[in-house]
Amino acid sequence: MSFNHKSKRRKWRGPALAGVSLLCSALAAWWWLGRRPVVASEPRASRVAVNVIEVTRVRSETVRSYVATTAPLREVVAAAETQGKVVSIDLTPGQSLQRGQVLAKLDDTVLRANLEKAVVAEAQAKSDLERTRTLFDAGNLSREAIESADFAYRRAVADLAITQQQLEYATIRAPFDGVVDARIAELGGMLQPGSGVAHMVDLQVIKVVAAVPESDIRLFSLGQPLEVSFGFPPSIQKMGKVSGIAAMADDAHCYRIEVDVPNTSEPALKAGLSAQIHLRISTTSAPLSVPRSAVRGAAATPQLWTVQDNHVRIVDLPPLSEATAPYIPVENVPEGTLVILDGPDDLQAGAFVEPLPSPRRQ
Structure with a gap:
């Protein structure tokens, strides 16, 4: 019997101690919570809407x-590069032209005749050179003879190239894409190398x-x-x-x-x-500042109404030296602090507010 009695006491001792421990913990928690102030979270509908702006550095822009x-990007007087009489020209100030488009043509009758003459001379010189080489290879002519024929052929080729270029010069073309600013040459006029035909601008x-x-x-x-x-x-x-x-x-x-x-x-x-x-x-100005409209109170005792954790916090400012300045320096307020611009006049410190951002200043 004695053994059973002790066994029963040990059986209930554990749960009893656990219950006492839980009761003590609950009492301690109740006592601790009772010491802390109860902060009632106000519903969003009860917040007062206010317009705010951040404390920033003033950025301004000036225009000089x-x-x-x-x-024009470029301009040039298109000029003749050879002598001749103008037989074709159709230019009007303001006319747009493409590069290579014809501006004027000179009489090329003589130039074409010279070209035909140069073509014949080149062909004759080439034939003479080939015949001279054949005779030289057969041992019937000296080296001086073949050298003379070679020089004659090369001279004929050069004369042909010069004559072809002179014929091309008889057609005066636009040097670039542009606009005719002024027409200088006239139909029937005589041009010399360098004589202007038209003033062109890009x-x-x-x-x-x-x-x-x-x-x-x-x-x-x-x-x-x-x-x-x-x-x-x-x-x-x-x-x-x-x-x-x-x-x-x-x-x-x-x-x-x-x-x-x-x-x-x-x-x-x-x-x-x-x-x-x-x-x-x-x-960008060096000091932090806020618009003058955000400062409340007299110039001798100015204040800022700021928002921190959705509550109004009043910050005292030094007396204002220039009450009419558009921006007021606030060195004792951290950059980024929300400052109330517009709101009810009866706001008090600690009032619960809903900040509405205002357009950022430039």
Whole structure:
């Protein structure tokens, strides 16, 4: 009996100790939770909507404009390369031409006769050379004879090439794809080598030329994209790239800048237009700042209403020296802090709010 009694006591001792341990743990947890403040999570519908903006560094952009004028990418006076009378010309200012297209023709009657004469002379010289070689190989002629025949043939070949080239010169062709700016020669006129036939310009790319003062030349670089406006007042806007920067300034201490603007889209540009080159310069201020509209209170006791964990937190600022400045420096507020721009005037510190982002400032 004694043994059974002890066995029963040991049987119930384990569960009893476990129950006591659980009870103590529950009491300790209840006591600990009772010491912590209870934070009630407010429903989203009870939050007050406010417009906010981040504390950032002010970024601003300035535009510097320079007076310019347009010029063709290249221009040339197409000229005659041989003497002759103009027998055909049909050019109109503004006419578009392709490279190699005929501008004018000169009288080539004499040149064609000379070409026929040169062809016959070349054939005769070639025949004489072949006959001389045959006789030389048979031992009937000296080496001097074959050398003389060879020289005569080579001279005839050269004369033929010159005559053919002179005949080609009688047809004057466009040196590149371009536009006729002015017609110089007239039908029936006599031209000498170098006499002008037409002034041609290449307008596939317009070159915009400006004079930049030495104080600004460091702001430009080759290949730099720039905005260009054309006309007076400016009515056409296109983009171009810097293609040339002078290495030496002029007497006014200005440097010549060239900007190439593609002229493949409408409206088509012409040379000699008034233009302006616009250089945009972006800057970032050093101090952190907020818009003046975000600062509340008097200039002597300004405050910021910030948002942290969806609650309003009031930050005191130093007195403002310039109450009308568009941006106010806030060195004691971390960058990225949300600042209330618009909201109810009766907001209090700790109020539960729903921040709505405002457009980012530039």
